[in-house]
Amino acid sequence: MLGPVVTWHEGREHTIASGRQRCVLALLVLEAGRVVSLDRLVDALWEAGSAPRTARNVVQQCVSELRKLVAVDPGARLVLKAPGYALEVDPQRVDLHRFRSLVAAARAEDPAVGRAAGLRRALALWRGEPLAGADAPGLVPARQALAEERLAVLEECLTAEVESGRHAEAVPELTALVAEHPLRERPAELLMLALYRGGRASEALEHYHHTRQRLAEQLGTDPGPALRELHQRVLTADPALTLPTRDTPPPAATPRQLPAPPAPFTGRRDELDRLDTALHASNQGATVTISALAGAGGIGKTWLALHWAHRHTDRFPDGQMFVDLRGFSPTGDPTDPAVAVRGFLDALGVEPAASPPTSTPKPRSTAAWSRASGCSSCWTTPPPATRSSPCYPAHQPAPSWSPAAASWPR
The missing domain is CATH 1.25.40.10 (Tetratricopeptide repeat domain)
Known part of the structure; x- marks a missing residue:
């Protein structure tokens, strides 16, 4: 919605060829989870008094074609509900609703620097003119309102940046x-x-x-x-x-540590859907979600984790981190937990002096993990929990490890 009206599935953008279908989809997405009457769809697609006698049939045909498009995604349903239709989808999967959610979260941040960072994350979802390619008369007010909404948030963001x-x-x-x-x-x-x-x-x-x-x-x-x-x-x-005047450290660079995505990659749809579900559940609260992919060596756990992580980089605007723990490497010793954690803290811009003076720099720094809250991290082939548990923040217990690739989607 925050740009050309398109759909995404399995990391790929799908363009909708029909202009009327784009308009109907836009109207349904704007009211995601709520019924949009057939009469309202007709009124939105044509100027007042200009709708043909076949207008209702045209809209019904558009909905029928959109159902086929939506059917490939198990997380969305286009259903018939009197007196019209409703698109049932997790609002966090729609850029407009995710934008509003991020703005609301940013407004709760204090001081201004945190508020500005959160608003920037929300504004990064915009891809151009809202509802582009959906040119129905009934969508003109919505397009204007969305443009004004973005402008108001941008002014709010710039205010916070000047204040900070x-x-x-x-x-x-x-x-x-x-x-x-x-x-x-x-x-x-x-x-x-x-x-x-x-x-x-x-x-x-x-x-x-x-x-x-x-x-x-x-x-x-x-x-x-x-x-x-x-x-x-x-x-x-x-x-x-x-x-x-105050001494403020320069902002840390955004970590981009993921190796290149595996290509080609096919299958693993059930596993990808389960990881998506974990991500969506994590977005609903403050709990950190850890996903572990367990299985025998060589079956593609790391490729699966990397493929999923690359598909969702937009959900982690603060960066992505990667480490190979070499828990079962035949050519070398497992990565020392202190080295792994120090690498993460370096990527987040945490000076060594800010780490606790222990043998393993447990990542307790509130600033570090506040910054990391928009990061994903991917660990491959972790060693047993006795060696890997120091890699966890103090508030997060380590799981029982099997040979696995782990994704930390929060």
């Missing part, structure tokens, strides 16, 4: 946003504040002058109270506008 001291990084994006929406005052206010905090007070005042002139010429009005107040505070060099 990232005003210099925000200036280029704010400049582009002001150019795209010249009559919208909130981006203009944020850009003025970001410039001032970056030591560019004269540019901030010039920006205010241009904004006031543009509003007067195009709308015959003055800037609103918030923008006028900020202008006055910049003129008087209000000390409260300056953030307190």
Whole structure:
């Protein structure tokens, strides 16, 4: 929904050739889990008074074709429910509903830096103009509302970034946003504040002058109270506008440690579905979910774990981590738990001094695992639990290991 209207199955994008089918699917997805009446579908597809006598049959045919498309996915059903149809699907599998869920979670974060990071994760789901390719008259208001929703979240994100001291990084994006929406005052206010905090007070005042002139010429009005107040505070060099200086470490690079995905890869549908189910269950709460793939050596556990992990990289925007524990390697000793954990902490930007002074750096750092909450990690061929248990965070017990590939989807 947050771009061209398409479906995804087993990691592949499926384009819907029929424009009317795209429109019907978009209407059903927007109301996922709720009934959309047949009359409403007809009204949405045609301008008022222009629907042909066969309109209801056309919609029914579209639904029939969409049923075939949806039927390949056991996690979704398009059902007949009077007086229309309903698409039954986990909302977290729809980018729009996942976006709203991530925004709600980000708004609960504190301080501003965490809120900004969460909102960025949500905004990363957008792929272009919402509902692109679904050009029914009845979808125009929904498209406009979604575009406004994204813009409001972007403004909220940029506000949090400026509040958290990232005003210099925000200036280029704010400049582009002001150019795209010249009559919208909130981006203009944020850009003025970001410039001032970056030591560019004269540019901030010039920006205010241009904004006031543009509003007067195009709308015959003055800037609103918030923008006028900020202008006055910049003129008087209000000390409260300056953030307190503090030493902040540079943000850690996002870890991308997964080896190349196996190709070709076929089968294992049941196992892939079970891993998907574990991921969806994990998304519903705060519990860390660990999935272990057990079996004899050489049957493809690592390939299965890597194939699944690559299919879901979008669900782990904070990065993906990988380690071969060599628990049953004929050519070398198992990986020392301290080495494995240190590699993860290095990938997350945790300095060695921040680890507890023990023989094995148990990953207790709240900052490290807060950052890792959007990461996936993949461990292959772990050794027995007596050696691998130190790799777990203090709050998470180790499972009983068999030769396995493990995926940590949280």
